[in-house]
Amino acid sequence: MEKYVLITGGTKGIGKAVASCLGRAGYNLILTYASAVDVADQVITDMQQKLGVKVDALQADISVKESIEKIYQYLTERSLRLDAIVFNAGLTCRDSFEDLKMIEWEQIFFANVHFPVFLMQRIVGLMNRGGSVVFTGSLMGIQPHSVSLVYGVTKGAIHALVKNMVKFLVPYELRVNAVAPGFVDTEWQKTKPVEIRRNIENKVSLGRFCDPEELAEVYKMLIENSYFNGEVVVVDGGYSYK
Numbered sequence: 001m002e003k004y005v006l007i008t009g010g011t012k013g014i015g016k017a018v019a020s021c022l023g024r025a026g027y028n029l030i031l032t033y034a035s036a037v038d039v040a041d042q043v044i045t046d047m048q049q050k051l052g053v054k055v056d057a058l059q060a061d062i063s064v065k066e067s068i069e070k071i072y073q074y075l076t077e078r079s080l081r082l083d084a085i086v087f088n089a090g091l092t093c094r095d096s097f098e099d100l101k102m103i104e105w106e107q108i109f110f111a112n113v114h115f116p117v118f119l120m121q122r123i124v125g126l127m128n129r130g131g132s133v134v135f136t137g138s139l140m141g142i143q144p145h146s147v148s149l150v151y152g153v154t155k156g157a158i159h160a161l162v163k164n165m166v167k168f169l170v171p172y173e174l175r176v177n178a179v180a181p182g183f184v185d186t187e188w189q190k191t192k193p194v195e196i197r198r199n200i201e202n203k204v205s206l207g208r209f210c211d212p213e214e215l216a217e218v219y220k221m222l223i224e225n226s227y228f229n230g231e232v233v234v235v236d237g238g239y240s241y242k
């Protein structure tokens with residue numbers, strides 16, 4: 001039987017690497033993105049050629065609630081059922097505590113926490129029993145960080161959400177877990193100044209950023225292993241604040 005996975009923020013970085021990994025395992029891919037249509041079109045072409053599975057991309061901004069209905073309609077119009085969902089897209093705001101506006105706090109909270117909860121509520125009935133849900137959390141949700149208060153708090157909320165959702169997903173026979181990455185070499189990190197990147201590398205025991213491909217294998221393991229449930233798996237290469 002055909003398998004389908006929906007990955008939010010699936011056209012770049014971690015989401016794209018997870019898509020490739022799951023595509024190689026035979027999953028058909030539905031990837032959402034915010035605005036980079038050309039990138040999404042290229043990803044569809046490349047992955048269809050390389051992986052031989054069905055690949056589609058859907059513009060669905062996690063900062064607007066209409067995207068929930070858009071994704072629901074996309075799935076129902078095509079009579080698609082999902083075997084896995086990866087709630088991966090996330091936003092940050094690097095304003096200082098003093099400059100932080102309540103509206104920004106609300107927007108980041110909506111995108112990172114409210115959106116996946118209410119998307120999940122809308123499409124849970126479209127998931128096959130025995131399926132799996134994986135969230136992208138963050139090391140910053142576990143070890144407080146000085147750069148973005150709202151980012152750390154929303155990622156901590158995602159970790160709590162995963163543990164709280166376990167019982168609510170029992171009637172649907174679904175498992176739910178999170179990956180909490182440390183520092184992963186995606187566009188998100190590549191824009192950081194060289195000296196900040198060196199500083200991070202010096203705090204990682206392995207002395208380097210994580211490659212998105214090696215992180216993706218952890219998502220696949222959480223999706224396919226039938227006994228992982230309610231876990232937040234930290235993948236940080238051995239990070240220390242010293």
Ligand SMILES: NC(=O)c1ccc[n+]([C@@H]2O[C@H](COP(=O)([O-])OP(=O)(O)OC[C@H]3O[C@@H](n4cnc5c(N)ncnc54)[C@H](OP(=O)(O)O)[C@@H]3O)[C@@H](O)[C@H]2O)c1
Binds near residue numbers: 034036139
């Ligand atoms: N990189 C790290 O070191 C790291 C560490 C811990 C956790 N994370 C988490 O990992 C996730 C992915 O990060 P990444 O580093 O892979 O980022 P990335 O390389 O910048 O990729 C971002 C992906 O998310 C999509 N996206 C961005 N804003 C969106 C929005 N408002 N609505 C829907 N999709 C949106 C992008 O679409 P467009 O191209 O259209 O914008 C793109 O597909 C995030 O939740 C982040 O917090 C990252």
